[in-house]
Each structure stands twice: as C-alpha cells, then as structure tokens.
Amino acid sequence: MSRHLHFFKKYYEGSSPFLRGAEKNNTITRVDFFKKHLFLARGVGLMVMLFIANFGFSQSYNMNGTNITDCSGFFYDSGGGAGNYSASESFTTTICSDATSGTHVQLVFSAVDLADGDMLCFFDGMDASAPALSCSTDFAPGDPFIIQATAANATGCLTITFNSDGSGEAAGWQADMNCIPSCQTILADLVSSDPIVSPPDTGYIDICQGERVFFNGAGIYPQNGIVYQHSDLTSTFEWDFGDGTIGLGPNVSHIYNELGGYIAQLTITDQFGCTNTNLITQRVRVSPNPTFAILGNLPTQICAGDTIGLNAVVNATDSAFLVGVMPNEASFPTAGVRSDSLALPDGSGAYETSIGFSNFTPGQVLTNTSDLVSICVVMEHSWMRDLEISLQCPDGTSIILHDHPGNVGGEVYLGEPNDSDNALNPIPGVGYEYCWTPDATNGTWIEYANANTPQTLPPGNYNSFEPMSNFLGCPLNGEWTIHVEDLWEHDNGFIFEWSIAFNPSLYPNIETFTPQIVNYHWVSNPSIFYQTNDSIAAAPQNAGTASYTFEIEDEFGCAYDTSLFITVLPPNHPDCFSCPEPEQNLQDTSICDGEVLQIDAESTTSLGNQDITFEIFPNYAIGNANHPPANPYSSLLEISTINPATITNAQA
Structure with missing residues (x-):
C-alpha cells in the first residue's frame, strides 16, 4: 500500500462524519451528470474517470482569500496562469457548488510546484476546522492528484489553505474545478504486480520489450456504509496501461512491446458512478536496445585452421577493441494517446x-x-x-x-x-x-x-x-x-x-532512464580455445561461416547480442594453398622428330583426395514464437571451390 493510501485510510477510518437526513435513511439524492474519460499525463497519459459538467469557456480564479461558488473553471495560485505566487502569503478559500451540476466540489490538480517550506492543504467542509483531507506534501512532486468533498460532508464544499514563507516562490498550481454527486471515498490500491515494483511504493516495474506485466488491484472503501454499501463486488475496474490501451477487471495483464516509459493507472467506479480519488501512478520502464558498434577491423575471411582473436568493451568506445557496446537512454512519451476501438x-x-496532460509547468499556455x-x-x-x-x-x-x-x-x-x-x-x-x-x-x-x-x-x-x-x-x-x-x-x-x-521542448522535465550494462560475455562456440568475458581466441577447422556472438545483460535483466560472421575458406582455396616448388629440376633432352619421350610426374600434395567439410554456427534461438510452422527457419551455408560444381554421385 502506498504512503498516499496510508494517509487517506488513517483519516477516513478515524473520522466521525455527519450526515444529511436523507443519507441517514440510506437514500441518496441523485443528480444528473455527464461522465467523461480524463487522460492525465505526466510524461505519458494516466487514465481516471471524472464527472464533468462544463463544456463552454471556463472562468479562472486566483487564490486570494475570496470564496468561490462555481462548478467549472480553473483554480490557480495567486500568480495566475502566468506567474509565481508571492512570499509570505496566508490565504484561505472555500469553494462550493453553484448547483448547476453536482453537489460536491472536486479539484483535479495537474501538478503542484511549491518551494520548500510552502504548504497547500485541503479540508472537507466550509472552513479549516473541517476534517483535514490532505496537504501538498502527501503527494509526489509533479504528480497529478484529485481532491473532492466526501459524502460525509453535507455542504459539499472544500476549504483550501495556502501559506508561503518569506523566501523562495514557485509556479504554484493549476486545478480543474468540477462538481460531482455526493460520493463515498474510493481508494485504488495496486496490491501486487509481476514483475514486482522495486523499490516498493515509489519504485518502477522494469521489463524487457515484449514482456508481460501482471497487475493485481483492489479498492479500499473507508466510508463504506455512511450512505450506501459499496465494495469490489459492486465496482468496475478499468486499467490504463499508459500506451493507449486499457484492461478491465481487478486482475489484468499487458504486454509492452515498445521501449520507453509508461504510467499505469487504475480507475475504480462504484455502482453510483463514483470513482477513486487517488492515482496509483505506477511507472513501467521498458528497456531500450543498446548500441553495438564495430570499432576495429574485422576480417571478412580466414582460412580453415587459422587463429582469430576478438575482443569487446562495454560502456565505452575504445578503438583498441573490436566491438563496443553503449547503453541508450529512453524517456516517458510526451504525446497522449487514447485507444478505444469504438463504433x-x-x-x-x-x-x-x-x-489530459499534467506535466507542463502550472499555468503554461x-x-x-x-x-x-x-x-x-x-x-x-x-x-x-x-x-x-x-x-x-x-x-x-x-x-x-x-x-x-x-x-x-x-x-x-x-x-x-x-x-x-x-x-x-x-x-x-x-x-x-x-x-x-x-x-x-x-x-x-x-x-x-x-x-x-x-x-x-x-x-x-x-x-x-x-x-x-x-x-x-x-x-x-x-x-x-x-x-x-x-x-x-x-x-x-x-x-x-x-x-x-506537443513539441517536446515545452516540457520542463521529461523523465528519462538509461539501463546500465551489468553482465557481458562471448557465447561459447566449438572453435573457441581461449575465452574470457571480453576476449576470445578461436581456430575454426572447417570451411563455411564462423559466427561469434557477444551478449550483454542490462540492469533490467534484458539480454541483447550481436554476432560477427566470418567466412572460413576451405584448404584448397587459392587464398589458402600455395603449390610447392619442384623437388628436382629435369635435364633438357634432345630427341628426333617422331620419337617418343616418356615423362613421369606426380603431385606432391594430397589435396585431390582430401575431404572438405563446411559448417556454420548461427547461434540463433528457434521457437514457435518466432518460427511457427508457417514461417520455418532457414540457415544458409555457402559452399565454394568444389569441383565438380554439381553433385554427380550422392554416395561419394
């Protein structure tokens, strides 16, 4: 359970809510509302369900101590959308519904940017003596969050206090103002995942491209029974995986095929359309491919029996090595995407x-x-x-x-x-x-x-x-x-x-990551007679293609490799064989026209009767996933310098 859930759970379990008469009789006065998807993004989209009733132009309100009665618009710090708040501020503002849509006020904060020592707090009622909901320090810096009046609050109003010290100001905040029905609080909890979150609460799910992630979620209902009964059995679960796709149900899985960062969100909606007020904001990082480079001179061909030495270096580009491997940076996307497949x-x-987006500077236009x-x-x-x-x-x-x-x-x-x-x-x-x-x-x-x-x-x-x-x-x-x-x-x-x-340069902070290389080695091969993690010496004995694979593993546990292919010539190839000098020089002989001269000569080599073997070691993994029956794997072995060029006797 995240620290945010600990805070909310502690408050709601310890509160003593007061109820309206209708709520005491376990009935709810319903108001019509329009339900929309909001796709909040911090580097990538985060899906939450909100109740929103405003469709026209929205009014903006700056925090200056004046109370607000409205169900639409934007709520800013005193600096508005373009400036910072000031030093030594102490404001209290109460926001209430204007009854044009829902009865209870909801604020959707795209992010809060406060200097050290400055504090924004929220109270569930008409003034700061009402039960405390939370303060800005309860949320991770830069993360979006939602504050709303609870069903225990008969007024439906929210009170906000802000205090800044005498030094250091920042951009402040921007919040979307909405009014919703009277909702009991729901908190979404990521119970577990596979792979696990590391470190817990604040960490990441780090995976490889094409890997499946399993998510197990549950709802926490701290106000259950105040007005009505709700639970996981009366609620629906919708997961946004951060790449434009969604999943339904408390337990889901998803394959991330593309490198980069994604943020998974869980929206829980009860039988009355009320949704969770917290965001699980679970970051998933998918490892990017490293860069393999040939730094030295790789021989294109050698003769059978020749010795070849190969070496590699990681996290560097050193021309003293033949192969160099560098990790690459990946980032959380700057574009929002929504996939629905709807008629x-x-x-x-x-x-x-x-x-929706939340990763711009508050008030940025x-x-x-x-x-x-x-x-x-x-x-x-x-x-x-x-x-x-x-x-x-x-x-x-x-x-x-x-x-x-x-x-x-x-x-x-x-x-x-x-x-x-x-x-x-x-x-x-x-x-x-x-x-x-x-x-x-x-x-x-x-x-x-x-x-x-x-x-x-x-x-x-x-x-x-x-x-x-x-x-x-x-x-x-x-x-x-x-x-x-x-x-x-x-x-x-x-x-x-x-x-x-949007133009990536607009984003003040784009979250990036670079998985470091933690293990590396040359893959074993029958022709290798000397081997360390970064160097090998090999002497392929047969003609064909010799392949040598260098493999690395990054800190996410993802393996990548590159293979070097070298043509191995047979011993009878002209580049691999030189005819010996004659053992003796023959004497000149004179004969008459028509006379027969007997000359005896024989080969001093045994190439004519030598068997030539060709082989290849592709070091290629084969399975149904990459080569089903409709797509069989084929490996090409090139044969050369054989005479005759065609097979005339298959038994020979």
Whole structure:
C-alpha cells in the first residue's frame, strides 16, 4: 500500500462524519451528470474517470482569500496562469457548488510546484476546522492528484489553505474545478504486480520489450456504509496501461512491446458512478536496445585452421577493441494517446473522449501554433462527408478539424470500412491514420476530396477546417477533448485511436532512464580455445561461416547480442594453398622428330583426395514464437571451390 493510501485510510477510518437526513435513511439524492474519460499525463497519459459538467469557456480564479461558488473553471495560485505566487502569503478559500451540476466540489490538480517550506492543504467542509483531507506534501512532486468533498460532508464544499514563507516562490498550481454527486471515498490500491515494483511504493516495474506485466488491484472503501454499501463486488475496474490501451477487471495483464516509459493507472467506479480519488501512478520502464558498434577491423575471411582473436568493451568506445557496446537512454512519451476501438454512432450521437496532460509547468499556455505538433486519429468510415470532428482545449476553446459540409457530395471512404454492414451490427474495418498539423499542405479533408475525388482519403497530414491559431493562449495542462459526430444516417465507422502531440521542448522535465550494462560475455562456440568475458581466441577447422556472438545483460535483466560472421575458406582455396616448388629440376633432352619421350610426374600434395567439410554456427534461438510452422527457419551455408560444381554421385 502506498504512503498516499496510508494517509487517506488513517483519516477516513478515524473520522466521525455527519450526515444529511436523507443519507441517514440510506437514500441518496441523485443528480444528473455527464461522465467523461480524463487522460492525465505526466510524461505519458494516466487514465481516471471524472464527472464533468462544463463544456463552454471556463472562468479562472486566483487564490486570494475570496470564496468561490462555481462548478467549472480553473483554480490557480495567486500568480495566475502566468506567474509565481508571492512570499509570505496566508490565504484561505472555500469553494462550493453553484448547483448547476453536482453537489460536491472536486479539484483535479495537474501538478503542484511549491518551494520548500510552502504548504497547500485541503479540508472537507466550509472552513479549516473541517476534517483535514490532505496537504501538498502527501503527494509526489509533479504528480497529478484529485481532491473532492466526501459524502460525509453535507455542504459539499472544500476549504483550501495556502501559506508561503518569506523566501523562495514557485509556479504554484493549476486545478480543474468540477462538481460531482455526493460520493463515498474510493481508494485504488495496486496490491501486487509481476514483475514486482522495486523499490516498493515509489519504485518502477522494469521489463524487457515484449514482456508481460501482471497487475493485481483492489479498492479500499473507508466510508463504506455512511450512505450506501459499496465494495469490489459492486465496482468496475478499468486499467490504463499508459500506451493507449486499457484492461478491465481487478486482475489484468499487458504486454509492452515498445521501449520507453509508461504510467499505469487504475480507475475504480462504484455502482453510483463514483470513482477513486487517488492515482496509483505506477511507472513501467521498458528497456531500450543498446548500441553495438564495430570499432576495429574485422576480417571478412580466414582460412580453415587459422587463429582469430576478438575482443569487446562495454560502456565505452575504445578503438583498441573490436566491438563496443553503449547503453541508450529512453524517456516517458510526451504525446497522449487514447485507444478505444469504438463504433461511431450513425447519425444519432457522438464519440467524445479526453486526453489530459499534467506535466507542463502550472499555468503554461500554448504560445506558438507549431508547438501543437499533431492531432491524429486512426479510424475508418464509409462516408467521410457524414462527419464533423472538433477538438476542445482545457479552457473550452474549440476548433473544427473536419467540417460537415451538409448532405451533399460524393462518397469518400476513410480507411477501409465494411460498407456492407449496418448500424445495428457494425463490423470494424481497417483504420488509416489521419493527422492535422500546422504545416500540412494537403488542405482540409473536404478540399482534398473535392480536388482529387479519391475512393478513400489517403492517410497523411491535413489542414484543420478552423485555424489552429485559435488555440493560442490555451492552457496546456488539463483535458483536450475530441468530438466526432455523425450527422447523416446510413453509413458508419469505427475510431480505433486518437492522439495529440506537443513539441517536446515545452516540457520542463521529461523523465528519462538509461539501463546500465551489468553482465557481458562471448557465447561459447566449438572453435573457441581461449575465452574470457571480453576476449576470445578461436581456430575454426572447417570451411563455411564462423559466427561469434557477444551478449550483454542490462540492469533490467534484458539480454541483447550481436554476432560477427566470418567466412572460413576451405584448404584448397587459392587464398589458402600455395603449390610447392619442384623437388628436382629435369635435364633438357634432345630427341628426333617422331620419337617418343616418356615423362613421369606426380603431385606432391594430397589435396585431390582430401575431404572438405563446411559448417556454420548461427547461434540463433528457434521457437514457435518466432518460427511457427508457417514461417520455418532457414540457415544458409555457402559452399565454394568444389569441383565438380554439381553433385554427380550422392554416395561419394
């Protein structure tokens, strides 16, 4: 259990909540709310479920001691979105619902950046005498977190206190303000994983590319029974693995095929739509391939029986060695991605999900259109002109990426749809990736389709219908929401994935890692007669191809290797054999025309009757995973300097 869970569990188990009359009778007054996915990111996306009711432009509030009554907008430190807070501040602000959506206030912090000695604290009620929820020091620096009024709080209000000392100020914070129903607290707990987290609580799951990770999660329900009964049996579990894919259920597994860093999150939702308020933020690091380099002169061929020496060095590039190996750096991604594989409603609704970011500096805004590198969708649809696609930034500013032109125009596909299916039983086709970029030259989707009349819109980069410059001034932290609506019936499609990427230079701190090489050796080979970890001497006795493999293991336990291949020539090859000088010089002899002269000569070598053996040692692992029956492994052995060139007697 993480230190965050210890804190929350201690508070909730020790509290003495007061209840409204309706709650004492074990009934709940429900309010309508809109449930959306928020994809928070700290170097990579983190999935949590939130209840959000604001869709227009949002107001911003700076902390200055004034109370707030609102269910939308942003809550900043006194410096606002562009500046630091000041020294020697002491503010108390209470935020209450304006009753436009839910009854209880929720704050989603993308991150908090405070100087040493400064403190931000939260209380579950109308003032600072209410039960304490937590303080900024309870969360890892730079991590996103959620604070919300609990079901034990009849007012639904949150009180926030902030105190700064006389020296050292920082960027402060940015929080998204929402109102939700009265929810009992749920805490998500990563009970165990395989591989394990090391060190516990604050560590990583370190794996190799293609390795499977098993996650075992559970919910903690410290307020169970205050208003209603809830448990793991009444809740759903959704895992976000940080690479755009999700898993369902308390116990899941996932294969990470690509190198880099990922953050796994668990969202637990009870029977009333209430979700966990903590983030497990489990980092997974997938080892990057090291770089193998040939530093010296590797002979391309030798003769059978010759001796060859090979050596290698790790963590260095030294020309005194033939092979050098250097570890490489990997990072947590700077783009957010969401994979759903959902059918798009056919003229009767819309697809809408959000990707959020929390790893920018609090209050940081988009100042250059080119820093919004791309907005991409992977999708298919049997009638492109049916759709309108828009993107909304965290403050509510929205632009249309693809405009619905009205019920006009010819048929243009997106991707490869199943045009013969129907709205009741849609069948996924093949999605193409379409991106909107600031520097695209293809025009909009409609402009390209009208100018080129394609059957299928080609994948690639396109211009947005409304200019991306409309996003200038948008906060970078928070949720970016895509809206895909089918406005014309009789055709359908699927959206498989969408993503948004920003210029990596915008990120103040991109988390990186470099797994160090901890073990290395040359792999055994029958021709090796001398061997240490970094050096070998070998004398291949047969012709063919000699291969020598140098293998390393990094601190994640991942093995990588490189093989050196050397052609071994047979002993009868001209480069490997020299004819001896004659043992004696013959005397000149004179004969008459027509006279016969007998000359005797014989070979002084035995090559003509020598058996020549060719062999190869690929040192290649074979299994069903890489070579199933449909893809058998083949190894090429090159034969040369054999006469006759074809086999005339298979028994010889």
